[in-house]
Structures are given as structure tokens and as C-alpha cells.
Amino acid sequence: MKLLTLTFRYYAGLAGLLWLLSVPVSFWQIRRLVIQDVDETLLTRKAEIARLLATDADHQLAGYLPRTDPNIRLEMMPVKDRKIQQPTDYQLVSDRLYDTIYFLPTEREWEPHRELATGVRAGNRPYRLWVRQSLVEEEDFILTITGLQTGVFLLLLLGLGLINRQLTRQLWLPFTNALHGIRRFRLETDPAPDWLPTQVNEFRKLQTDLTTLIRRNQQAYNSQKQFTENASHELQTPLAVIAAELEVLSQSENLPDADLAHVQRATKATARLSQINRALLLLTQIENRQFSNSQPVSIGAVLDRLLTANAEFISHKQLTLTHEPGLGPTVPMNPYLAEVLLGNLIRNAIRHTPTGGSIGCCITPESVEITNTGERLPFMPDTLFDRFVKNPALPEATGLGLAIARQIADRYGLSLTYGYDADAGAHRFRLGRAAGQKPADE
Amino acid sequence: MMGSYAERDYEPANRVFLKAHAIRLSSELSHTFTPLLLIMNLLLIEDESTLGESIRAYLEKEGYRVSLASRFGQASRLVNDTDYDCFLVDIGLPDGNGLDLVRTIKDQQPQAGILVISARTGLDDKLTGLDLGADDYLTKPFHLSELNARIRSVLRRRLFEGERTVVFGEITIQPQSQTVSVGGAVVELTGRQYELLLYFVANKNRLLSKAALAEHIWGNAMDLADSHDFIYQHVKNLRKRLLSAGCPDYIKTRYGAGYTFTLTP
Numbered sequence: 286m287k288l289l290t291l292t293f294r295y296y297a298g299l300a301g302l303l304w305l306l307s308v309p310v311s312f313w314q315i316r317r318l319v320i321q322d323v324d325e326t327l328l329t330r331k332a333e334i335a336r337l338l339a340t341d342a343d344h345q346l347a348g349y350l351p352r353t354d355p356n357i358r359l360e361m362m363p364v365k366d367r368k369i370q371q372p373t374d375y376q377l378v379s380d381r382l383y384d385t386i387y388f389l390p391t392e393r394e395w396e397p398h399r400e401l402a403t404g405v406r407a408g409n410r411p412y413r414l415w416v417r418q419s420l421v422e423e424e425d426f427i428l429t430i431t432g433l434q435t436g437v438f439l440l441l442l443l444g445l446g447l448i449n450r451q452l453t454r455q456l457w458l459p460f461t462n463a464l465h466g467i468r469r470f471r472l473e474t475d476p477a478p479d480w481l482p483t484q485v486n487e488f489r490k491l492q493t494d495l496t497t498l499i500r501r502n503q504q505a506y507n508s509q510k511q512f513t514e515n516a517s518h519e520l521q522t523p524l525a526v527i528a529a530e531l532e533v534l535s536q537s538e539n540l541p542d543a544d545l546a547h548v549q550r551a552t553k554a555t556a557r558l559s560q561i562n563r564a565l566l567l568l569t570q571i572e573n574r575q576f577s578n579s580q581p582v583s584i585g586a587v588l589d590r591l592l593t594a595n596a597e598f599i600s601h602k603q604l605t606l607t608h609e610p611g612l613g614p615t616v617p618m619n620p621y622l623a624e625v626l627l628g629n630l631i632r633n634a635i636r637h638t639p640t641g642g643s644i645g646c647c648i649t650p651e652s653v654e655i656t657n658t659g660e661r662l663p664f665m666p667d668t669l670f671d672r673f674v675k676n677p678a679l680p681e682a683t684g685l686g687l688a689i690a691r692q693i694a695d696r697y698g699l700s701l702t703y704g705y706d707a708d709a710g711a712h713r714f715r716l717g718r719a720a721g722q723k724p725a726d727e
Numbered sequence: 728m729m730g731s732y733a734e735r736d737y738e739p740a741n742r743v744f745l746k747a748h749a750i751r752l753s754s755e756l757s758h759t760f761t762p763l764l765l766i767m768n769l770l771l772i773e774d775e776s777t778l779g780e781s782i783r784a785y786l787e788k789e790g791y792r793v794s795l796a797s798r799f800g801q802a803s804r805l806v807n808d809t810d811y812d813c814f815l816v817d818i819g820l821p822d823g824n825g826l827d828l829v830r831t832i833k834d835q836q837p838q839a840g841i842l843v844i845s846a847r848t849g850l851d852d853k854l855t856g857l858d859l860g861a862d863d864y865l866t867k868p869f870h871l872s873e874l875n876a877r878i879r880s881v882l883r884r885r886l887f888e889g890e891r892t893v894v895f896g897e898i899t900i901q902p903q904s905q906t907v908s909v910g911g912a913v914v915e916l917t918g919r920q921y922e923l924l925l926y927f928v929a930n931k932n933r934l935l936s937k938a939a940l941a942e943h944i945w946g947n948a949m950d951l952a953d954s955h956d957f958i959y960q961h962v963k964n965l966r967k968r969l970l971s972a973g974c975p976d977y978i979k980t981r982y983g984a985g986y987t988f989t990l991t992p
Contacts, residue, residue, distance in 0.1 A: 517846060521846035521866075521867040521868060522775050522778065522846050522867060524867070524868045525775070525778055525846070525867040525868035525869065526775060526777045526778045526781065527868075528868040528869070528870070529778055529781035529782060529785070529868070529871055530777075530781055532781075532785070532870060532871045532872070532939075533781050533784055533785055533871070535934050535936070535984065536785070536788075536933060536934055542981075542982070542983075542984075545934075545981070545983075545984050546983050546984070548984075549936065549983060549984050549985075552936060552938065553938065555868070556868075556938050559868050597919070597957075598957070601957055601960065
């Protein structure tokens with residue numbers, strides 16, 4: 286989930302909670318104030334009525350008032366309550382305020398009312414008095430206020446969302462830009478990326494830390510690269526000296542045949558040493574990802590070319606080649622490494638097929654398969670791609686060809702597998718896209 | 728020293744004339760009666776002095792005049808002061824990048840051939856070297872016979888624009904049309920046989936190992952393990968072709984060691 290979405294969810298959650306809490310609280314608060322107001326009005330009315338009735342000795346007004354105002358009800362108190370006829374006892378019945386409902390004929394509905402039940406005197410007679418007021422308008426008022434409040438909350442939420450979407454997108458731009466920069470960054474080729482200028486301290490810190498990290502990696506990478514190059518240089522040069530000296534020696538005109546044989550054996554060993562050195566260097570370079578430039582390579586086309594280039598060797602060993610040209614998978618990779626990979630597989634097949642045997646290449650849009658007839662491997666098949674694993678019958682092989690092939694395949698996320706088909710008596714190498722995996726790079 | 732008579736006989740001032748003369752003579756040049764008139768000046772830039780000396784000894788036997796520079800500064804002085812026909816540049820110098828030297832040579836002596844030698848197998852160096860105008864590129868370690876053949880090919884391209892006819896005994900080779908004739912009659916050779924023959928002629932009187940032959944023709948594409956029998960077949964076929972065209976057998980086998988291409992029986 287995006288960080289922005291997540292923070293927005295928290296904001297929205299908080300706003301929702303506040304809304305849930307504040308709406309009932311403010312509803313009851315406003316209602317309390319309204320009721321208070323209504324109560325005061327009712328008490329004022331009662332005081333007015335009491336003042337009017339105080340002089341109403343003939344009870345004319347007491348009969349008239351309820352008829353003009355439906356909100357007023359007056360009832361003469363029964364005579365048995367004589368004790369309240371004391372002249373000093375002004376308050377006959379204590380005030381009682383309460384909620385109730387009445388049927389309003391105009392609205393044809395039962396509506397909430399506030400009512401004051403109390404007692405008054407008309408002349409000398411005690412009366413019970415009920416004054417009430419409809420709460421319909423007050424309810425409307427409360428609902429409007431609450432609605433407004435809800436609206437404000439919704440607007441706030443909307444604003445937060447917009448800020449998240451637009452403004453923060455702007456604010457986070459240096460961060461997303463840095464992520465993008467890291468994702469595209471290739472240690473082998475790129476200089477440290479340029480970051481977007483930003484006012485945010487955290488982002489600036491991130492950028493400087495990333496730059497430091499990249500610088501350090503570049504240094505490590507360069508020194509490692511330098512080391513392998515130097516190591517190779519250091520080894521190749523003495524090897525070149527030995528080879529040159531041996532060659533000069535072998536040109537010597539009065540060298541006996543027996544000595545020449547010694548020189549030849551030394552020359553051969555030197556050549557092999559240099560070949561192993563080159564292969565190891567190549568392995569290191571692939572491991573160090575020093576072959577960075579890549580372009581779409583059609584595996585089938587490379588295979589085609591290599592088979593043509595190796596045709597002499599194939600016919601020299603009288604091998605039958607079954608091959609249907611095809612494009613095969615197209616893989617973004619270094620073209621040189623593609624040649625090395627397929628070349629090693631083909632040469633491996635040619636070398637290990639007995640004279641008169643056969644080699645087959647099968648190309649599908651997803652893979653290429655190279656098969657060659659031959660005896661079962663004299664060692665464990667799962668060590669086949671290990672370094673220096675070789676057929677004891679061919680001690681002069683370096684035992685690195687397939688290791689290099691596997692290394693290149695791994696480098697580009699390709700699968701290189703081996704199987705022995707006992708029925709056909711054939712070794713089978715399959716090179717294809719690894720299942721469910723896109724090419725590792727680019 | 729084998730090549731030393733040349734150093735005595737010819738001063739550099741004569742070389743321009745000699746070059747022209749040699750070109751005019753080249754079509755009638757025949758190894759049987761004319762010694763190599765033309766002395767080529769090479770500058771070998773190599774920091775490993777042992778290797779430098781071996782290369783110098785070998786190339787001087789081939790009749791080249793070889794100067795050796797082991798440091799960048801010394802080499803760039805020589806590039807500025809002296810004319811050479813071909814430069815052999817090891818690009819891994821302790822006090823400078825050989826590729827800079829290639830640049831200077833291209834600038835100062837554009838007519839000269841440049842052969843880059845490197846201990847690095849990295850493709851970048853090779854491509855940069857060739858981009859800068861080097862004619863060829865050789866990776867250490869190499870066979871001296873291979874170096875010799877490459878120098879010859881560079882010089883032939885540079886100085887004679889590939890037009891020079893190569894004559895060896897009864898054999899005449901026209902490098903431009905890649906035709907070979909024996910006693911005036913064209914001999915049909917396969918591409919590989921032609922390459923082998925050219926290599927033999929370039930390294931005449933030299934013992935050539937099968938490994939060197941294999942590497943020259945197939946490069947590193949071929950492993951040592953299975954090269955020898957293969958080379959044997961190719962040499963056998965070439966010899967058969969030449970013999971049936973009426974050519975004396977110039978290919979001498981030295982058992983277990985390789986072949987020598989020579990006029991002396």
C-alpha cells in the first residue's frame with residue numbers, strides 16, 4: 286500500500302471518529318441550550334399569566350385564556366386541598382418541567398413539546414396551570430446545525446484527500462525521483478545520479494547517504510575490477526614471456542629432437558595454463574558484471590552462425606547435424622557473452638560426441654535444445670556445471686566451458702539444464718527463459 | 728646477429744627511396760635470387776623487458792630493424808622524433824596508457840601500421856584500440872609466429888595496399904585476389920588452405936607448432952584438446968594439393984613438434 290494512502294486512511298479514521306463523537310455531543314449540547322431557552326420562556330409566560338390572573342377576581346380571564354391559547358391549560362384545584370388557601374402561600378404547586386408529546390391538528394402529527402406544570406392563583410382561588418411549547422422548530426434548528434457540522438467534516442476530509450493527492454505528490458517528488466534513480470542505476474556504467482533539489486531535510490539526508498553509498502560501491506567495484514585486470518595482466522605477461530622464450534628456443538637450429546620434444550611439452554602446458562587463466566578471468570568478469578552493454582539477441586540466429594562457424598569441426602568428426610534454423614527466444618544480453626554461451630555449448634557437444642555420432646539442435650520460441658549422442662557421464666550429472674569438472678578421458682580440457690555457460694545463463698536469468706536421454710543415448714542441454722521469470726536486467 | 732647487416736648498410740635517409748624501389752621491384756621479387764631488400768623499422772613498446780627482448784630477437788631474425796621502448800615517456804619521444812613503418816604497442820604500460828600512444832602515433836605518423844598488444848582480454852580495450860586507428864590487436868600470450876604474420880599483413884596493407892605479390896619458390900600468391908599459382912598455373916585452394924599457406928610463407932624457415940597454426944586459423948574458438956589431429960588433416964590436404972600441382976614439397980614435418988616451410992630440402 287502506498288504511504289500516502291496509508292496516512293490518508295489514518296487521517297480519515299481520526300476525522301470519522303471525531304465526527305462520530307462530536308455529532309451526538311454537540312447535538313445534546315445544543316439541545317440542552319435550546320431546552321433551557323424554552324424553559325425560560327415557559328417560566329416567563331407563567332409569571333405573566335400569574336400576574337394577569339392575580340387581579341382576576343371573577344375568574345373571567347381564567348376561563349378566557351385557555352380558549353385563546355391552545356398552549357395553556359387551567360384547572361381549578363379541588364376544594365379539599367384547603368391548606369393551600371393560605372393567603373401567604375403564593376406557590377401552590379411547585380414548578381415541574383418535562384418533555385411530552387401532543388397531537389398538533391395543523392400538522393396532523395404527534396410532535397415533541399416542552400411543558401411546564403405549575404400552580405397559579407386567580408383572585409383567591411388556586412389553579413393548576415400547564416404551559417407548553419412545541420419543539421418542532423427547535424428540532425429543525427438542531428438538525429441543521431448538526432448537518433452543517435457534518436458538512437464541515439466532509440469538506441475537511443475532502444481537503445485532506447486533495448492535499449494528499451496533489452500537494453504531497455509534489456512534496457514526495459524528490460523521494461520518488463531518488464527511488465527511480467536507484468532502480469535504473471547500473472554500477473558498471475553509470476555515474477552517481479543527480480538528485481532533485483529539495484527543502485526537506487530527510488530527503489536531503491537520504492540523497493547524500495545514497496550518494497555516499499554509490500561512491501563507496503563504485504570505489505569497491507573499480508578496485509575489484511582493477512584487481513582482476515591486474516591479476517590477469519600479472520599472469521598473462523610472465524606466460525607471454527615463457528611462451529616467447531620457448532618459441533625462440535624451439536627455433537634454435539641445432540636443437541636435438543629429444544630436447545625439442547621437451548620444449549613442445551612445455552609450450553603446450555603454457556598454452557593450457559594461459560587458456561585456464563583466460564577462462565577464469567572471463568568467469569570473474571561475468572561475476573563482476575563487467576559486460577554491461579546489452580541488446581536484444583536472437584538466440585536462434587547466434588546458434589545458426591556458430592554452427593556454420595563450427596561446420597568444419599563437425600564434418601571433421603563425421604558428425605550428423607540435425608538443425609532447423611529458427612529465431613528462438615530473443616534475450617536482452619551482451620552479444621559477446623551470447624556467443625560465448627552458445628559457443629561453449631556447441632563445442633562441448635562436438636568434443637564429447639564420438640566420431641560418427643550426431644548432434645541435434647531444436648529451437649522453439651521459448652528455448653533452444655542441443656543434444657549429442659554419447660555415453661552416460663562418468664561423474665554425477667549435477668556437478669556438470671561446476672568448475673574444473675571434466676571427463677577423465679579428456680584431461681586437456683579446461684573443465685571451465687560449461688561453468689562459464691552456466692554463469693552467463695545465470696547472469697541473464699536464463700535456465701540452463703542438463704539431462705541424459707537413456708533411450709536415445711544422448712545428452713540434452715536446454716537453454717531457455719527461466720519459468721515465471723523475466724530477464725534479470727534492463 | 729642475423730638482421731644486423733641491414734643496420735650497417737642502410738641509413739634511414741635512404742629508406743624512402745628504397746621503399747619506392749622495393750615496390751617497383753616487388754612484382755619480380757623472387758625469394759630464390761633476391762634477398763629481402765627492404766628493411767622495415769619497427770618500434771616495439773613493451774614494459775616487460777624479457778618479453779621485449781624475445782620479441783626483438785625473433786623479429787630481427789625475420790629481417791626487421793627493431794627499436795625497443797619500455798616506458799611511456801621514452802616511447803612518445805621516439806614517436807615524435809623517428810619514423811617507423813610499424814608500431815607494436817603494449818597498452819598496459821606502468822607510466823601511461825598505451826592507448827594515448829596510439830592516439831599520438833595516429834597524429835604524428837598516420838602512414839605507419841599499429842599493432843596493439845594487450846594482456847587484457849577485455850573487449851573494451853580491443854574496441855577502443857581499433858577505434859583509435861590500430862590496424863590489429865593481439866592478446867598476450869601469443870605465438871611469435873602469429874605476431875610476425877600479423878606484422879606482415881599490416882605492412883602489406885599499409886605499404887603496398889595489399890597489391891604486393893608474395894613469391895616463394897614455385898609458389899606465387901596474389902593476396903588481393905587470394906589466388907595461388909604454381910609455375911603459372913592456378914591452384915584451387917580452400918579458404919583454410921589459403922590461410923595456412925599464407926601463414927607458412929609469412930613464417931618461412933620457422934618451426935610452426937600445431938597449436939600456433941590452430942590458433943592462427945581458428946583463434947580461440949578451438950580448444951587445444953582436439954586441434955592437433957585437425958591441423959594434421961588440413962596440412963596434409965594442403966600438401967597434397969600443392970604436390971599435385973607440381974610444386975616441390977616445402978612443408979617439412981618435424982615429428983611431434985610441428986612443421987617448417989622451407990626451400991631447403
